[in-house]
Amino acid sequence: MNALVACHDCDALYRLPELPVGGVVRCERCGAELLRRRASTLDSTLAFSLTGLILFLIANLNPLLILKLGGRVQGNTLFAGVEALAKAGMWELAVLVFGTSMLFPLVTLVGMLYLLLPLKFGQLPKGAHLVLRLVNAVTPWAMVGVYMLGIFVAYVKLISMATVVPGMALYAFLGLLLVTAAARATLDPWMIWNRISGST
Ligand SMILES: [Zn+2]
Structure with a gap:
């Protein structure tokens, strides 16, 4: 049926x-x-999600911008930025940045891998319908692009005051932006729902 x-x-x-x-x-x-x-896109989505996860790790473990000011050199990671916001009392903003730039993109990537890796080998992962719902619910909130825009504004403002060198994380974030968009575009939820309902 x-x-x-x-x-x-x-x-x-x-x-x-x-x-x-x-x-x-x-x-x-x-x-x-x-x-x-579409023709089966499982392999492409899987490849994009895996690449995304690697880029996500690079993006979060390396400095985004390196500031050189009066002989001092300082590199800041994304999480350091979240911490700084929290310390400055801007809790809401800290939570928002943490969620949209770190937690939600990570949940999306891990969720897709959790679904697609077993499917690739013909297995249906446990709780697949819940994970697919979670991924769908969280994805619109994964807004790495908005954060990138913020970084760009900061970069333009800071460049007159200090030497600003883009860190490795910045390039990784740009890559992440492209790769997650590609993963979303190739994801075939219909195929997954079909497997869940056991009709194929
Ligand atoms: Zn209609």
């Missing part, structure tokens, strides 16, 4: 047909795209 799906635009209910690779199902009533069957 094929799965039922509701149009996300007009709520019309359909039982989805078998779809060849490259096929598209559109809503009869409003024309919204209900499903697009």
Whole structure:
């Protein structure tokens, strides 16, 4: 029995047909795209997620910006920035930066790997439906890009006062931004839901 799906635009209910690779199902009533069957993207998503995790570690363990001011050289990691915000009493901001730039991107990457690695070998990981829900819920809050913009503004402001050298973490963050976008774009939740419901 094929799965039922509701149009996300007009709520019309359909039982989805078998779809060849490259096929598209559109809503009869409003024309919204209900499903697009891509060639298996599991390997690409897996590769992007793994690369993302490595870049995430590099990005968090190395300095983002290195400041040289009056003979002093100081490199700051992202977490040092979070700590500094908390110490300055800006708790809300510290929590927000920690969540959007560290915790949520990490949950997204680890969650995708948790789902995709076993699926690659034909196994369904325990609690797959919960993990997929968690990944979907958390991903919009993983906003490394916004943080990058903040760094860029700080860089422009600081450059007149001190010598600012971009650290390795900055390049890793830029890479992370691209790789996570690619992982999201190639992720095929339909395939995972199908495996969960045991229909394929
Ligand atoms: Zn519709």
